[in-house]
Amino acid sequence: MSSGSIPCQCATTIGLESCKECGCDSEPWWRGIVITVDSKGGAIEDYLNDNYNGRSGGFTTTKEKLIQELTTTYGMQNGSAEAEWVSRSLPSRPFKDINDVAYALISHLPPISWNRVQPNEFIWRSGNQSVAYGQLLSVGQDQKAIMIGDNGKKAYDSFGIGERGLSGESCPLLAAKSRKAAPGFPKEIGILDGFPVFFNPSMEFEVDLTVMGQTKATRRISAKGVARFRISDPAVFLEQIGSKGNYNSESSFSVLQKYCEDLLKKEMSQHEFDELKSNGSLLENVLLTNAKNVGLESLKVTFDWIGELGPGMFGGPSAMPPGMDPQKIAQLRQMAESMRAARMAMPTSMQGQAATGVPQSMQPASSLCATCNTANPPNSKFCNNCGKPLPVQPTKKVCPKCGQQSDLNIKFCGNCGAKLP
8 A cells, every 4th residue: 555545534443454444445553653763754664655555464574685675676775874773673584474574663663752952841742643562661850751642632641760661551541542453463563542741740830920801890900920830730731731732841831821811810800900909819819729720739829010901001110010021011002002092082971981980970070270270180189280279079969958968979869859059
């Protein structure tokens, strides 16, 4: 069968040349495994695929004949890394079929291991979608590995430090969910439909949080803090966070950051601004208590700034969160300017309500200065223009008929029904 064939999508059995479910040609049992020393493919893979279809029975060759054919027909260079690996890996014996050749080479593939390139990496997956019985898994110092199903979402068998061969016995949970061997197919040849994911169980990592949300009264606020985590339940973490980031450190970190931000926004929406501003532990506790749901232990969560997001928040340096990322500041500034522009486009009668959430008719009247006749913001004590004391604004209406006091927005006395001034 040509190596370019489309794999049968319903095949559940290895060792068959045609699928028992649909009758189409099955892919080789080693589908998904790169059989070469440098993980790039080469002459040996072309040889195996070309000799698979219709040749798994009645096929006999020797090590010497196989190497000669790889050299003369498939272009393998003498002295190359691939040639040396094939010569070193194949035993000097006859091979009864192409499956026998493939298995002999797979059992000599380099161990699957995590060579951490960046010190801030905390998760890594191998490139193959499947692994074969006989492949070696090498887990180093400060590492653990978990076998993930080929759908990329479910965690199965786990391993600590050391080197071991992968098989149905060492990976019983994943083997139970993997393709089965056809009757009469060699028992030592098998496939695990999944791949190992490595992680550092002791590594601590920090998530910077700059969150924009709304309070219970829909006031826009922003909070800036940092959370420090450590993986406490690897299986849960890999399923809930790692799988969404394709088991890449940078992508998984972004998934975790979004998870934290969503939790914080939800918590913001359940409180008033004054409550949040004076009690940062409300936001801290939501991460401390929910981290375990994604397999993490919260070591420390702190918020050093919680403020309101609005047109005036950029009035000076003290109005900005300390150390905020310039890109975040630009985003907040743009939002603030958009809010200001939307407010200015409103009818004058609605602008006060947009700013305070209170209808214009219910807001205190502006204070008019008796000295310079300048209108000042409600509740001002001194004139913004000349600095003279302003008349004290009434906080209640007094009924001229019965003396009952009422709120400023009340038009008629609730005691006697008289019209209020």
